[in-house]
Amino acid sequence: AQSVSQHNHHVILSEAASLELGCNYSYGGTVNLFWYVQYPGQHLQLLLKYFSGDPLVKGIKGFEAEFIKSKFSFNLRKPSVQWSDTAEYFCAVNARYGGATNKLIFGTGTLLAVQP
């Protein structure tokens, strides 16, 4: 079965520190990969996505992620975090379901707390 693993459950950083959140997936077919962010009390918003092409994708708010096919990974990075980046981050893979239909499978999330 397809699965997504996020190894860091809780990350605490100081402002201006660099961020890398790990994401690994298990799925043998073609994948589309996403990072969503959930700010406190809010709904999920898309940070960035990978469908094909350049494995280094850039998203909103200075985030980027690199798809490494050989490692089944899609790690999220930001060179310098801000207090406003405090949120829960979810990695997700778009997997096929019974044919053409697709569904998102989410990782367990990483709670990032940025200290001012």
Place this chain on the structure above:
Amino acid sequence: DTAVSQTPKYLVTQMGNDKSIKCEQNLGHDTMYWYKQDSKKFLKIMFSYNNKELIINETVPNRFSPKSPDKAHLNLHINSLELGDSAVYFCASRPGASGGYNEQFFGPGTRLTVL
């Protein structure tokens, strides 16, 4: 001009009651979803509809019944509520069912608390 909206935002009810959560999207999307986010923030898909037709039905108790009166609406009715149903329920939509080239857009969530 909210893209995906849900009502109510908060729902507190007693065990054994029946309740409904409504979802509407004004994006013209064909596919809509219901997800459950538990207390540990784990998100899991429950159902998906494409053009009013059920296409994904995960292992969900049959006390949960989705209904799609048209492709812009996907409601979730829950019978005989149990304590374990307490969670945040998110509705989402995307343009099509097949292919992976579209992201899902999420609603603000409905926090259900069963006492």
